[in-house]
Amino acid sequence: RNELKKRNATVDADVLFTFDEGSPDVIWEPLKDIRVFVSFTPGTLTFGKLLCKLHNLGFYGRQYVLLTYFFARISDWDSIDESVYGCNKKEMLQVLDGALGCSQMVTTLVGMYDNDKHFSTKQTYNDLKPLVKLIPTAGLRYYQPIVYDSVWAIAMAINATIRQEHDIDEIKNYKHRNSKNKTLLESLYGNLLDVEFEGLSGKYYYEKSTGVRQFDSYIGLFDSNGRLTYIGYFDKQNSNIVTKPDDVVWKSKGGAAPLDEEIKQYERKRISKTTIIVLSVFAGFGILLALIYVLYAIVHRNHIMIKDEWRIMTYVIVFGCIILDTYVLIHIADLQT
Template sequence: FFRTHPSATIHNPTRVKLFKEFKWQRIAIILEAEEVFVTTAKDLEYQCKKAGIEVLTRVTFLSDPSDAVKSLARQDARIIVGIFYGGEARKVMCEAYKQNLYGKQYVWFLLGWYEDNWYLPVKGLNCTKEEMLKVVQGHFTTEAIILNRDNKQTVAGITAQQWLDKYHQRLNQNLGTSVRPEGYQEAPLAYDAIWAVALALNATMHKLKKRGIAIESFNYENKLISQEIQNSLRDTFFLGVSGEVKFTDEGDRIALTQIEQMVNGNYNLLGYYDTQDDNLSWASAPQWLETGSPPKDRTVIVEQLKTVSLSFFVTLNAIAAIGIIWSIGLICFNFKFRKFRYIQMSQPLSNYIMLVGCIGCLSSVILFGLDSQKINARDFTKLCHSRAVLLSISFSLFFGAMFTKVWFAYRLSTQLEQSSKSKQKVENAQVVLMISLFCLIDVAILTSWFIKSPMIRITEKLEQEDVDPNDENIKIVRRLERCDANLVWYCILFGYKGLLLLFGLFLAYETRSVKLKRLNDSRLVGMSIYNVVILCMITGPVSLVIVNHVDAHFAFIT
């Protein structure tokens, strides 16, 4: 069939043109569950796909649009096309006000054939006039031109304005000055439809007359005359009161689309779009709330890796470096004065091993401060394994050396006096054996761990943060980077270390009052074990709680 009323899909090329004009690459659609609107929405999706524009979502509602509007808010819809009747438009925009989907960050596209005051609240609408004025401010409408604005003579021999004056005169005579019947706005289309039929029939009569056929012989089974009428309608072209009247092969009206914008409660004409020539002509510039430029079509998410601050990283590494230098100095001191009786009585071998363990633990500070910004992300798994190996082995060397000291102090305090020379030889051998055993257990656990369930690099997204309080279009999402592994292996390793700490604590407590000439630093070692146990008990749980606070977490684990 043919119609002078433009198809509902005629708006879509204009919308897509505007999306491109304002550099919007993502839109959302909300529509009423009516067949005509579903068809329009599907066509808009198709047009957007051809233009490379993403349709974020298409939400449909029957009578209550609240859930649909909430869905738009959840999905960060910024450029929203609404396709529904005027009554539902009030409900949608009222709900948009409640969901804060209006203002400088949002642009709504609505249908242009509503009454000019369609947004005024009616009974049952839970929004005031002021609220509705706020939410509809700045929205765009698209509408096929219904009344020709040119002062040109139409096919009827009068201008569009003269026709409108006559139309109003007839309405005033029959209905009164303030009464406008339903379909009032579409009257020019109906008038031109009659002219289109008349011109098509007239053209058909001339064609049939040449073939000796009278149009009066038409019936619904006469395909020849029907086809001639259709051909004449397709060829129809004239200037009517609604503008130029011409049809596509499918019978749809070809018409200019008018673009308007709501400003302070009134519609301002922005321009026209000719789909045939792909020509967008502006009559006035759009007005953008506050910013003076089109808003973004989405919240721009900037991902940032949450890392240890450089100053903090350098500070702690400097402290660790001082500790390493101090440890090396103590090793040199022990070696230089190794023949002194006082040094010999403090188990120098244990001292060497303990200081090497200290150097390893302090060196791990560097590894725990590294991240994928400082090294290649592909090497992060190696970094995870290196951290575990270095810290675990170094801890076994450091704490194992102290453990052997209190262990021998405990044995000496509970055994009979033995030969000093033989005891010293046994102690050195046992020191190496015991610490080697601790390290072998570490190696066994870590090797099994890395073979069966190696660590991997994972990133967790934290809360969004505003870059600028005045610009809500850009937000930062912090990413937390960490090594992830099966919890079982952590439990095995920490369980083993925990037992070692508890046993060392027990031995330190048992030897708290022991005074031995052969181990002149046993009480100091016991105090050191107390400190290590207390610090491990504090830093372990706290570091798990503050894992999202990178600097604090780095400080606790190092």
């Protein structure tokens, strides 16, 4: 919320409901005619209860968008207790249809790297499956490509270190406990931070100041069957979001984003500051003159010039001018809202 406010975005968000005291599971932000829900649910079972609650409240369909970082295993909902959850699997999937998820694990769950080739070996993840003892868990599927790429990163760092000031014998006989200046270790660490390549787990690189492996966060779109489709990612290095065309992203919400002319009809026209100042001065001056005349007429109401005038018509004209000038000021202020 604070980041949105810094960018002059209007935020009217509130906690809708929570399953524990630690952190909210869902907040919603009204955006014109669309409600955007943001979910922070930590597990498959809790996420299922969240979907049921949204379904029972009627918060799903074209006017609602669910953003979540968690990607559930749909098979876990095959034999749920409806009395505990509050709905069935079919109703869960109705809410999940069109939901957007952002996570590093989406790379594995949507299988987007299964057929991508490693920059050097030209092998894919599917090519490497026979080399690994497979265990049917999503966690291992997530870490296998990372381990493979990490071995490559270390090998590339060692190779770069050898090519620098150090020879192979020095590296073979290196003992960390006997090294006081640690030049070889520092050189190896520096070369590891400089590693950058396209691997099986995505773009492989490190954050230079912390030495932490970086991952681009990938965006998936759920369909009515709970399947994920890869639609984009967030590039951390360039702070840039890359997505597929709008008609793919908006598939479950009508197939396409609103046309430009449909958006522009909500735009309000603005006038220049110079025009505002000139109109305000004229309107204020007109109101001031009218008030002076009214006060003068009241104070000198017995004066012959005042008596001989058609009082009613004069006052009508004067008050008409006041109303007109006041309208101009109000309209100018309204144009700035």
